[in-house]
Amino acid sequence: MRDNITxxxxxxxxxxxxxKLLDFNTSKKTAEMPVFRAGDVVKVFRKIIExxxxxxxxxxxxxxxxxxxxxxxxxxxxxxxxxxxxxEIVVPIQSPAIEKIELxxxxxxxxxxxxxxxxxxxxxLKMKYTDLSAPAKDAKKKKEExxxxxxxxxxxxAEEVKAE
Numbered sequence: 001m002r003d004n005i006t007x008x009x010x011x012x013x014x015x016x017x018x019x020k021l022l023d024f025n026t027s028k029k030t031a032e033m034p035v036f037r038a039g040d041v042v043k044v045f046r047k048i049i050e051x052x053x054x055x056x057x058x059x060x061x062x063x064x065x066x067x068x069x070x071x072x073x074x075x076x077x078x079x080x081x082x083x084x085x086x087x088e089i090v091v092p093i094q095s096p097a098i099e100k101i102e103l104x105x106x107x108x109x110x111x112x113x114x115x116x117x118x119x120x121x122x123x124x125l126k127m128k129y130t131d132l133s134a135p136a137k138d139a140k141k142k143k144e145e146x147x148x149x150x151x152x153x154x155x156x157x158a159e160e161v162k163a164e
Contacts, residue, residue, distance in 0.1 A: 025071055033093050036066055036076055038114050039107035044091055045099040064114040105129040
């Protein structure tokens with residue numbers, strides 16, 4: 001195996017160089033993003049500057065490819081069909097032009113690159129999606145209920161608890 005390969009004129013091993021590269025890439029990442037996979041439906045909020053004005057444009061579509069997962073400049077290819085025409089954008093995740101990327105749905109797919117989606121219609125794909133917005137609302141309700149119970153327990157004096 002290539003555990004300790006050295007280059008001519010350099011005394012740094014292969015693993016040490018690889019670790020330095022990974023450390024550099026993680027230090028260059030600007031914001032925490034969720035882990036994206038092929039088949040995810042996302043909303044990409046892009047900053048668009050027209051003249052002197054700046055606005056946010058939303059592009060919602062399905063991720064068909066993720067490239068450079070360990071890199072500091074990982075890219076996703078997002079595809080949507082607009083007025084019967086397929087539109088794709090390649091988005092650098094850590095770009096300053098990207099305001100945020102919101103995960104909407106997640107599909108169960110068996111391939112890492114979904115380039116076959118380009119030739120097929122959306123109806124013929126029949127992907128099984130799991131809606132990610134509903135569990136978040138349920139979790140928020142549960143947190144509120146737990147907080148109310150904790151407040152009730154904290155507000156009751158210790159003598160009342162012992163008497164019961």
